Amino acid sequence: MLSALELYDPQIYELLTQEKARQSGSLRMIPSENYVSKAVMQATGSCLTNKYAEGYPGKRYYEGQQVTDLIETLAVERAKKIFQADHANVQSYSGSVANIAAYSALVATGDTIMGLSLTNGGHLTHGWKASFTSNVYNSVQYGVDPKTGRFDYDKIEALAKEHRPKVIISGATAYPREIDFEIFGEIAKRVGACHVSDIAHISGLVVAGIHKSPVPYADVVSTTTHKTLRGPRGGMLLCKAEHAKAIDRAVFPGLQGGPHMHTLTAIAVALAEADTPEFVQYAKQVVKNAARLAEKLMEYGFNLVTGGTDNHLMLIDLRNKGVAGKPFAKALDRARIVTNYNTVPGDPAPPFNPSGLRLGTPAITTRGMKEEQMDIIAGFFKKIVENIDNNSVIEQVGREVLLLCSQFSVPDHFIIPPENNHLAT
Numbered sequence: 404m405l406s407a408l409e410l411y412d413p414q415i416y417e418l419l420t421q422e423k424a425r426q427s428g429s430l431r432m433i434p435s436e437n438y439v440s441k442a443v444m445q446a447t448g449s450c451l452t453n454k455y456a457e458g459y460p461g462k463r464y465y466e467g468q469q470v471t472d473l474i475e476t477l478a479v480e481r482a483k484k485i486f487q488a489d490h491a492n493v494q495s496y497s498g499s500v501a502n503i504a505a506y507s508a509l510v511a512t513g514d515t516i517m518g519l520s521l522t523n524g525g526h527l528t529h530g531w532k533a534s535f536t537s538n539v540y541n542s543v544q545y546g547v548d549p550k551t552g553r554f555d556y557d558k559i560e561a562l563a564k565e566h567r568p569k570v571i572i573s574g575a576t577a578y579p580r581e582i583d584f585e586i587f588g589e590i591a592k593r594v595g596a597c598h599v600s601d602i603a604h605i606s607g608l609v610v611a612g613i614h615k616s617p618v619p620y621a622d623v624v625s626t627t628t629h630k631t632l633r634g635p636r637g638g639m640l641l642c643k644a645e646h647a648k649a650i651d652r653a654v655f656p657g658l659q660g661g662p663h664m665h666t667l668t669a670i671a672v673a674l675a676e677a678d679t680p681e682f683v684q685y686a687k688q689v690v691k692n693a694a695r696l697a698e699k700l701m702e703y704g705f706n707l708v709t710g711g712t713d714n715h716l717m718l719i720d721l722r723n724k725g726v727a728g729k730p731f732a733k734a735l736d737r738a739r740i741v742t743n744y745n746t747v748p749g750d751p752a753p754p755f756n757p758s759g760l761r762l763g764t765p766a767i768t769t770r771g772m773k774e775e776q777m778d779i780i781a782g783f784f785k786k787i788v789e790n791i792d793n794n795s796v797i798e799q800v801g802r803e804v805l806l807l808c809s810q811f812s813v814p815d816h817f818i819i820p821p822e823n824n825h826l827a828t
């Protein structure tokens with residue numbers, strides 16, 4: 404039987420089929436990507452995409468909210484529970500919008516914000532020059548120590564004392580080590596700044612208790628829902644009770660119109676899944692896999708920024724290999740290994756052709772891969788870097804990758820057993 408999509412839009416159907424094949428037939432190692440469960444996928448593709456729900460539960464601007472109010476209340480309660488937060492807002496369209504909402508709730512335009520620079524592992528929305536956040540706020544950027552690749556908290560404090568920002572942002576998009584959110588909180592207090600912590604990448608590790616939560620040390624915590632947290636694409640804000648009203652107002656009506664109710668519904672499902680022992684196991688394995696992969700890559704002579712990893716991602720500094728990040732990423736992609744080229748701290752090369760490669764383990768761990776497979780994957784990286792111009796070797800690795808992938812199903816078949824999902828009822 405033909406599906407509706409196949410029948411009405413064969414072109415898009417064909418492309419979706421190709422993308423599905425790509426996602427199952429490759430090692431997806433971009434550290435911000437994952438596979439959602441079948442339940443999350445179902446919620447995302449549900450009739451909630453049809454519904455407008457501007458406002459918040461009990462205070463909507465359109466009628467017909469009998470069900471949406473219950474769904475959003477559930478999502479909020481689940482978020483508060485697993486992050487142990489006073490307040491949660493689950494309406495942000497993405498992590499970027501969540502960040503901008505956080506700033507706009509706390510400070511006025513023209514005020515100073517201070518965040519990690521993009522080339523040192525920060526996000527665009529942390530005040531990078533190409534971002535709107537550097538136009539509307541006075542942006543001060545800190546970096547990592549160019550020698551160690553790690554935060555130098557004394558230097559960050561000195562910079563904060565010099566510039567007296569109103570907001571200090573902790574959190575990163577390409578930092579392989581655990582971040583001391585408590586110190587960031589103290590620095591913010593000492594200079595009278597608000598502390599916004601952006602855990603977009605590591606929120607799954609925080610929920611699982613592997614990395615210390617910033618919730619006790621931050622005024623506002625921002626996260627995406629689709630990275631290690633393994634939900635649909637979206638954003639979320641957690642905050643202290645005193646900021647609850649300002650945060651809600653900043654998201655709606657400040658920045659957004661109607662929430663994407665299908666996404667919000669899927670976020671509720673993902674939050675229930677994250678509140679299970681299976682998820683904790685998963686997050687632990689993500690970190691174990693990253694540690695093992697890092698160890699093996701270093702054995703093969705790859706230089707890792709900071710000399711390893713504490714989380715789900717690593718950054719390879721390729722300068723000793725005589726290969727730049729972009730050609731390496733492209734060769735890996737031809738061998739069905741999907742990563743992204745990235746700057747490394749103190750990179751002399753320009754951001755569009757940087758010296759590094761960023762990779763991570765969230766998606767391949769969702770498929771069930773373990774340490775044994777990390778050893779195999781490290782071997783693939785070695786082979787490709789040594790044969791960057793050798794098509795037949797790259798194609799051979801591609802066939803081996805496909806064989807490996809065929810042994811680990813993608814989670815269209817991955818469901819948290821309902822008896823362990825105590826929040827689902």
Ligand SMILES: *Cc1c(COP(=O)(O)O)cnc(C)c1O
Nearest residue numbers: 497498499526575576603604627
């Ligand atoms: C991914 C990311 C974001 C932005 O998320 P989008 O959903 O892509 O807008 C924000 N902050 C950090 C640290 C991120 O890694």
